[in-house]
Amino acid sequence: MLSLSLQKVTLGYNHQAVVRDINFEVKQGEVLGIIGPNGSGKSTLIKGISRILQPISGKILLNGENILSFNRQELARIVAVVPQNPLLPEAFTAFELVTMGRTPHLGLFRFEGEKDLNIVRRAMELTCTVGFAERRISDLSGGERQRLVIARALAQEPKVILLDEPTAHLDINHQIEILNLIYRLCYEEKLIIIIALHDLNLAAQYCNRLIMLSNGRIFCEGTPEEVIESENIRKVYGAQVCVYPHPVNALPVTLIASTKNKISLG
Numbered sequence: 001m002l003s004l005s006l007q008k009v010t011l012g013y014n015h016q017a018v019v020r021d022i023n024f025e026v027k028q029g030e031v032l033g034i035i036g037p038n039g040s041g042k043s044t045l046i047k048g049i050s051r052i053l054q055p056i057s058g059k060i061l062l063n064g065e066n067i068l069s070f071n072r073q074e075l076a077r078i079v080a081v082v083p084q085n086p087l088l089p090e091a092f093t094a095f096e097l098v099t100m101g102r103t104p105h106l107g108l109f110r111f112e113g114e115k116d117l118n119i120v121r122r123a124m125e126l127t128c129t130v131g132f133a134e135r136r137i138s139d140l141s142g143g144e145r146q147r148l149v150i151a152r153a154l155a156q157e158p159k160v161i162l163l164d165e166p167t168a169h170l171d172i173n174h175q176i177e178i179l180n181l182i183y184r185l186c187y188e189e190k191l192i193i194i195i196a197l198h199d200l201n202l203a204a205q206y207c208n209r210l211i212m213l214s215n216g217r218i219f220c221e222g223t224p225e226e227v228i229e230s231e232n233i234r235k236v237y238g239a240q241v242c243v244y245p246h247p248v249n250a251l252p253v254t255l256i257a258s259t260k261n262k263i264s265l266g
Contacts, residue, residue, distance in 0.1 A: 002063055002078075002159050003027045004049070004192055009058035011041075011048040017056060018044040019216040026209075028159070028190040031183060033197055033207030035227075037237050040213040042196035043084060046164045049194065050081045062160075076104035080153035084164040084196075086145075090138040094148050097137060098124055101155025123154035126181055128174075142169035150178060154185070163195040167202065179206045200254045204228050205246075212236055228252040 005025040012018040019041035026032045034042045047053045049060060051067055060067045067075060080101070088097060101123065102116040112120075124130045127147045132140065140148070146169045153161055163182070167175040183206050186193045197203045203210055204224040212219045212227050214236040220227050230243045233254065240257040 001028050001190075002192060003061075004160060004194075005061045006049070007059045007061065009048060009060060010056045011044050011053050012056055013044075013053075015056065017216065019048070019213070022058070022218060024211060024218070024221065026192050026194060028192055029187055030209065031186050031193040031195065031207045033195055033203040033210045034213065035197055035200060035203050035210055036213030036219075040236075041216045042213060043164050044216075045213070046081070046083075046162050046194070046196055050079060050162050051075060073104050076156060076158075078158055079160045079162065080156040080158035082146075082149050082153050082161065082163040082166050084168065086149050088137050088145060088149070090136065092137050093134050094129055094137065094140065094144075095120070095124070095133040097148050098129070098151045098155050101152040104156060119157065120151075120155050123151040126154060126185075127151040128177065143171065143174055146170060147174065147178065150181075158191070160192040160194070163193070165196055165198060167197070167199070175202065182206070200228055200233070200252075204251045204253070205249075224252055228254060 003025060006022050009022040010017050010020045022045065034045060036042055044053065048055060054068065062078065099112060099120050102112055102120065105116065106112065121130070124133060127150050129144070129147050129151050132144060137145065146166065150166060166178060170178060179202060182193055182195070185191055195207065207224060209222065210224055210227040211221045212232060219236050220232055228243060230241050233239055233241050242255045242257055243252050244255065245251070246253050
């Protein structure tokens, strides 16, 4: 069974640490959510696991092997990334973009075969992007582009998918569709999913386990019920909220404690 672990990992930019002494392990069939306020290190952590950043100290291990020992193509066959603000080739069609996900599986001067194209079509079907397969990237909305980037990641046939705010540009219907898809694939394909989310309610509904970051360190870790508590949120986010069990599944739901009724309007 594939496992991914971080051992005393410190990451940053120009030797300035952003996240410090991070320790956790995640295994196949698990969705791990990374939550925390802006600037807490969520995106930096995703970049480190995907090897965009190298650790200042500590180790990131895939099945006990340091990810620095993999070449880029080997790592891309195992780990796919859905970045927060991807730079996309505007002149490409949607289908061509998703086909780029097959690159790690192709040898030098080798073109996509029928098997590769079938994998691309399935990834587009799963993400409901087939309807605009022939349209140029420049003509697509932010939400359509985001679904294509997820389709490209699925076309890699990875064992680990890292997602940095994958629902940021999606309406509520497509948020649910994408997260349902990610959750289902995690179990059916025995994937490791690590997902950075701002929305605490989505994190509670779709993640088996959560890590809450504060000032670049792990503030707390556990199930959604253990992590999403009003006192934790007050200490980390500086926000007064109310947390209640969801009426259907009892998972925590975070509600803001509005002050508008306390403000005199005249």
